[in-house]
Amino acid sequence: MKKMVFVNLPVSDMQRSINFYEALGFKQNKDFSDENGAGMMWDDSIWIMLLTHDFYRTFLRDHQLADTTKVSGSLTAFSMESIDAVKEFAQIAKDNGGDFYHVKIDIPEDQMYELEVKDPDGNMLSVDWMKM
Numbered sequence: 001m002k003k004m005v006f007v008n009l010p011v012s013d014m015q016r017s018i019n020f021y022e023a024l025g026f027k028q029n030k031d032f033s034d035e036n037g038a039g040m041m042w043d044d045s046i047w048i049m050l051l052t053h054d055f056y057r058t059f060l061r062d063h064q065l066a067d068t069t070k071v072s073g074s075l076t077a078f079s080m081e082s083i084d085a086v087k088e089f090a091q092i093a094k095d096n097g098g099d100f101y102h103v104k105i106d107i108p109e110d111q112m113y114e115l116e117v118k119d120p121d122g123n124m125l126s127v128d129w130m131k132m
Contacts, residue, residue: 007076009123010056010065014038015121017050018095023096024027024089042078067123075116077126083113089127090115100127 001082011017014037018028021040026048032039040048057065066073080086090100097120105114114128 002024004045004047006047006049007074008051008056008059009119009121010053010068011032011050011119012053013120014050014052020093020096020098020119021048021050037053046078056128068124070122072122072124075124075126077114080127080129083109083129086113086129088126090117090120093117093119093125103112 009017014035018038018040022028026040026042029039029041029047032047032049035052037051037092040050042048053065077084078089080089093100096131098118100115101116105112112128112129114126117125117127118123
């Protein structure tokens with residue numbers, strides 16, 4: 001089996017979250033989706049697993065589930081092919097119940113451009129382009 005990345009996100013409204021991530025270009029894999037979660041594929045090796053709060057809690061042991069509308073425990077980054085693609089991704093997120101903002105960093109925008117995107121539950125994604 002090849003190496004893969006699975007980012008698990010707690011969500012409060014499964015269908016709203018599926019719709020949001022599909023609008024961003026993820027595809028739901030129905031073989032890995034049920035009432036507890038939905039496997040959303042970015043490509044063959046990068047997935048986001050949308051998990052109900054109750055199911056997500058089963059993996060936490062002695063940790064509490066964070067209120068992602070108020071705190072962040074992770075910032076998952078996705079690279080895009082252009083600055084325009086970064087802006088389009090962020091706008092689609094906003095148009096589908098999320099939001100985004102730009103953080104000024106000491107790297108020229110013609111070298112790296114990044115927007116921080118929030119999904120409807122407050123989970124954070126960083127969408128970026130880098131001149132490579």
